Amino acid sequence: MICPVCKYDMLVVEYHDIELDYCNSCKGVWFDTGELELLLKSHGLEETKIFLDGILNSQETTSSEKKRNCPVCDQKMKKKSLGAQPEILIDMCRDKHGLWFDGGEVAQLIRRLAEEHPSKRDSKEQVISFLEEVFEAPD
Ligand SMILES: [Zn+2]
Numbered sequence: 121m122i123c124p125v126c127k128y129d130m131l132v133v134e135y136h137d138i139e140l141d142y143c144n145s146c147k148g149v150w151f152d153t154g155e156l157e158l159l160l161k162s163h164g165l166e167e168t169k170i171f172l173d174g175i176l177n178s179q180e181t182t183s184s185e186k187k188r189n190c191p192v193c194d195q196k197m198k199k200k201s202l203g204a205q206p207e208i209l210i211d212m213c214r215d216k217h218g219l220w221f222d223g224g225e226v227a228q229l230i231r232r233l234a235e236e237h238p239s240k241r242d243s244k245e246q247v248i249s250f251l252e253e254v255f256e257a258p259d
């Protein structure tokens with residue numbers, strides 16, 4: 121698969137039963153539909169499904185960030201906002217092929233999820249250390 125941002129070939133990263141596509145150049149990550157949920161589930165963060173569904177069903181966000189094309193079908197993706205401070209803007213394929221996170225955004229998402237579910241702090245640490253290992257997420 122080709123990175124929607126810089127057009128380099130992405131690397132396939134396998135983790136548990138999940139395959140992620142990772143761009144070594146811009147550090148962005150592509151999750152096929154369902155893979156993000158699987159990643160969270162494998163760390164006991166399954167109640168986050170409601171949170172994720174809320175994002176996926178939310179209105180498209182207007183943003184000055186450049187539109188990106190889905191690496192599967194090459195259509196322009198929708199921008200979805202995951203809330204403020206700092207705002208995380210992800211790209212979602214209209215045909216539900218998957219989600220694109222810019223470098224570091226996955227780690228920000230996990231942190232935010234864990235703040236909403238303090239009992240899952242250990243799971244959060246595991247997911248974050250995995251992400252930092254694989255994706256070199258900034259702080
Ligand atoms: Zn890239």
Ligand SMILES: [Zn+2]
Nearest residue numbers: 190193213217
């Ligand atoms: Zn698509």
